[in-house]
Amino acid sequence: METQGLVAMTDGTRLRWMAQGDTAQQPAVVLLHGGPGLPDYLGEVASMVADLAPAYRYDQRGTGHSPWQGPHSFARHVDDLAELLDAWDVPEAVLIGHSYGADLASRFCLMHSERVAAMLLMCGPFVGDWRTGYRVERSRRMSAAQQERLRELEELRQRTEEQEVELLTLAWFTDHADPEGGWHRAAQGARRRRPVNWVMNSELGKEGRADPLDEHLAELRACLPARAELLGGGADPRPISALASLARRLDLPLTRIEGAGHESWLEQPHAVRAHLRRFVQGALGT
Numbered sequence: 668m669e670t671q672g673l674v675a676m677t678d679g680t681r682l683r684w685m686a687q688g689d690t691a692q693q694p695a696v697v698l699l700h701g702g703p704g705l706p707d708y709l710g711e712v713a714s715m716v717a718d719l720a721p722a723y724r725y726d727q728r729g730t731g732h733s734p735w736q737g738p739h740s741f742a743r744h745v746d747d748l749a750e751l752l753d754a755w756d757v758p759e760a761v762l763i764g765h766s767y768g769a770d771l772a773s774r775f776c777l778m779h780s781e782r783v784a785a786m787l788l789m790c791g792p793f794v795g796d797w798r799t800g801y802r803v804e805r806s807r808r809m810s811a812a813q814q815e816r817l818r819e820l821e822e823l824r825q826r827t828e829e830q831e832v833e834l835l836t837l838a839w840f841t842d843h844a845d846p847e848g849g850w851h852r853a854a855q856g857a858r859r860r861r862p863v864n865w866v867m868n869s870e871l872g873k874e875g876r877a878d879p880l881d882e883h884l885a886e887l888r889a890c891l892p893a894r895a896e897l898l899g900g901g902a903d904p905r906p907i908s909a910l911a912s913l914a915r916r917l918d919l920p921l922t923r924i925e926g927a928g929h930e931s932w933l934e935q936p937h938a939v940r941a942h943l944r945r946f947v948q949g950a951l952g953t
Contacts, residue, residue, distance in 0.1 A: 674754040676747055683732035684725040684751060687717035694784045695721045695757045696947060701766025704868035705860045706731025709765060712932050715940040716947045725751060729867045739870040745775050752782060759784040761950045766791045773880055773887055780890035785950035789898045790929050794881045797909035804904040808841040832857045842929035844902035852933055888917045894950050896920050898942060900927035
């Protein structure tokens with residue numbers, strides 16, 4: 668059973684949240700979606716562990732049913748998560764962040780380590796010069812015509828609905844291990860994970876380049892919870908070597924899901940479910 672509601676932040680913004688499982692249990696699992704600029708898409712992941720602990724999700728401000736017009740910053744998004752935990756009466760949480768959500772989880776841990784019972788970082792955060800390898804691999808998975816069409820769509824000042832769907836499909840299908848299945852999943856996501864907040868994406872991307880997580884890894888390592896791990900898709904076009912480097916720098920275990928891309932639960936649901944349940948059970952001490 669899923670419950671949902673709205674929580675007002677201290678600046679008046681109202682964030683939409685969803686929860687599965689018995690919300691009276693502690694600690695809770697909180698899933699942080701990626702983007703930045705996409706609405707929540709981690710319902711399937713939450714269902715994998717909601718019988719073990721309550722699993723909360725939310726649309727980050729400016730996405731989905733959490734409308735917001737204003738500047739975006741990591742500090743504000745970290746504050747949002749802290750205020751949500753207060754509203755849910757969750758003193759500490761098991762954080763599971765995916766992609767950009769893994770970056771957000773890490774930055775939250777830097778500011779509020781006492782509220783992080785355990786942390787699983789899925790397909791991120793990527794540090795170092797990972798973008799070069801990613802661009803090369805993404806281009807390898809696309810035809811020349813697809814690459815040219817993606818450039819054309821990206822350069823348009825305004826796009827129709829169908830052009831936006833086409834752009835997102837082209838941008839996302841290479842995230843999957845299976846090209847044919849990846850195209851289908853990307854096309855579905857292009858219509859469901861909407862609208863994309865491109866301003867949010869740009870502003871947080873710019874801040875991330877100005878203040879990269881790379882420069883805070885020693886501090887992060889010092890404040891990590893006793894149980895923290897990395898999980899990556901072996902066929903993610905973002906280089907798994909970047910996650911391996913991060914694992915070494917943080918002294919954390921890294922599990923590689925073979926036959927899976929950036930959204931590993933879609934292509935290898937059984938392997939991901941087993942790993943998530945083992946991690947959450949370990950965090951709960953059960």
